[in-house]
Amino acid sequence: MATEAAHGGEDGGLVFHPMDQFIVKPLFGGDGVHWYTITNATLWMALTVLAIVALMVLGTSGRNRIPSRMQSVAEMAYGFIYKMVEDVAGKDAIRYFPYIFTLFMFIVTANLLGLVPTAFTVTSHFAATILLALAVFLSVTILGFVLHGGQFLGLFWVSSAPLAVRPLLALIEVISYFVRPVSHSIRLAGNMMAGHAVIKVFAGFAAIAAVSPISIIAIAGMYGLELLVAFIQAYVFTILTCVYLKDALHPAH
Amino acid sequence: MATETHEAAGHAADAAAAAPGMPQLDFSTWGNQIFWLIVTLVVIYLVLSRVALPRVGSVLADRAGAIANDIAAAEDLKQKAKEAEAAYDKALADARTEAANIVAATKAEIQADLAEATVRADAEISAKVAEGEKAIAEIRAGALEAAETVAKDTAAEIVAAFGFTAAPDAIDSAVTEKLKG
Numbered sequence: 001m002a003t004e005a006a007h008g009g010e011d012g013g014l015v016f017h018p019m020d021q022f023i024v025k026p027l028f029g030g031d032g033v034h035w036y037t038i039t040n041a042t043l044w045m046a047l048t049v050l051a052i053v054a055l056m057v058l059g060t061s062g063r064n065r066i067p068s069r070m071q072s073v074a075e076m077a078y079g080f081i082y083k084m085v086e087d088v089a090g091k092d093a094i095r096y097f098p099y100i101f102t103l104f105m106f107i108v109t110a111n112l113l114g115l116v117p118t119a120f121t122v123t124s125h126f127a128a129t130i131l132l133a134l135a136v137f138l139s140v141t142i143l144g145f146v147l148h149g150g151q152f153l154g155l156f157w158v159s160s161a162p163l164a165v166r167p168l169l170a171l172i173e174v175i176s177y178f179v180r181p182v183s184h185s186i187r188l189a190g191n192m193m194a195g196h197a198v199i200k201v202f203a204g205f206a207a208i209a210a211v212s213p214i215s216i217i218a219i220a221g222m223y224g225l226e227l228l229v230a231f232i233q234a235y236v237f238t239i240l241t242c243v244y245l246k247d248a249l250h251p252a253h
Numbered sequence: 254m255a256t257e258t259h260e261a262a263g264h265a266a267d268a269a270a271a272a273p274g275m276p277q278l279d280f281s282t283w284g285n286q287i288f289w290l291i292v293t294l295v296v297i298y299l300v301l302s303r304v305a306l307p308r309v310g311s312v313l314a315d316r317a318g319a320i321a322n323d324i325a326a327a328e329d330l331k332q333k334a335k336e337a338e339a340a341y342d343k344a345l346a347d348a349r350t351e352a353a354n355i356v357a358a359t360k361a362e363i364q365a366d367l368a369e370a371t372v373r374a375d376a377e378i379s380a381k382v383a384e385g386e387k388a389i390a391e392i393r394a395g396a397l398e399a400a401e402t403v404a405k406d407t408a409a410e411i412v413a414a415f416g417f418t419a420a421p422d423a424i425d426s427a428v429t430e431k432l433k434g
Contacts, residue, residue, distance in 0.1 A: 022277060056300070060308050065319060105301065126278070
């Protein structure tokens with residue numbers, strides 16, 4: 001958390017600004033952050049786009065039957081998500097594959113780019129993850145009603161349970177359904193934020209000579225863990241999207 | 254919660270000053286983030302769905318097709334190799350049989366020749382043996398006769414030497430009697 005010792009650092013005191021890395025600020029000066037302002041968040045979103053274009057478009061430009069390294073990474077990502085959509089959401093969900101692949105590529109690339117030192121992590125902000133989660137929630141819900149009409153509500157009516165407990169189960173199901181976007185978004189942003197903040201805290205301890213080796217080893221260890229988390233959170237977000245999509249396509253229990 | 258006035262937030266001082274500890278909960282930046290995130294996602298979606306995904310999909314399909322073709326071709330070649338092996342084995346077996354036949358035929362021929370030659374040689378040998386025996390018998394007969402003549406002559410001479418005269422016939426018959434003796 002922020003401390004009063006804002007101008008510290010040169011005094012040799014312990015100064016922690018673990019949350020400063022998440023501050024959204026205009027890149028080119030100006031007063032305040034308007035909706036159109038180019039901020040550090042905007043910059044890292046743009047870099048995310050560029051990284052995805054470099055991997056998925058430039059990397060595959062050879063269209064080689066024997067893939068280059070970049071092309072194999074692109075193909076692995078494609079195959080990984082394609083199989084996930086097919087296995088989790090079913091064959092008829094393949095037509096939504098480009099949307100899910102967009103989500104996955106954005107999250108995993110933003111997560112990984114966020115691990116570049118001094119980077120801004122787009123996915124550590126609730127604004128971003130809530131938008132992503134709400135987009136999934138709304139589109140899946142609308143899709144369910146469009147495809148199945150009122151029958152989509154059968155998702156909440158557990159027909160295999162005894163009649164007496166069904167209303168209660170329906171209530172629980174409805175609550176859990178509406179909690180989905182909350183957990184979906186907070187899980188991602190929370191994970192990204194926590195890891196980055198912990199690395200910053202360890203970095204603050206590095207100012208003390210006695211503990212700085214431990215601190216640096218801890219940073220290295222946390223960094224490795226964060227690489228794992230960056231991928232796993234993108235994976236979790238995507239696979240949950242597939243699960244929700246499956247509910248929309250096949251609402252019957 | 255403490256407000257932050259450090260230089261990192263300097264430019265965004267107005268916004269940050271009002272912000273609580275977590276910049277994530279500084280709602281003044283949400284509109285900005287949401288706007289640019291929508292732009293980002295739309296761009297990524299367009300690039301992926303228009304360019305990247307069809308390309309990767311076609312490359313993967315092409316590769317899968319090539320692999321399937323290659324496997325089919327390999328299967329075909331394997332079948333052909335098997336056939337060739339079978340043909341080779343058959344030719345080898347045929348050649349062996351033929352060779353065995355030839356060997357047997359040759360052996361029989363040689364056997365026949367040999368038998369014939371043996372028979373001929375046997376006949377020749379027996380002819381020679383008979384001839385030889387005949388010659389021996391002749392010689393033997395000749396020798397007996399010669400011995401008798403010599404004995405008679407000798408006896409006549411001996412009789413003469415003792416000063417006797419005898420009729421040659423008597424001496425001859427006496428010698429013949431003795432030789433039969």
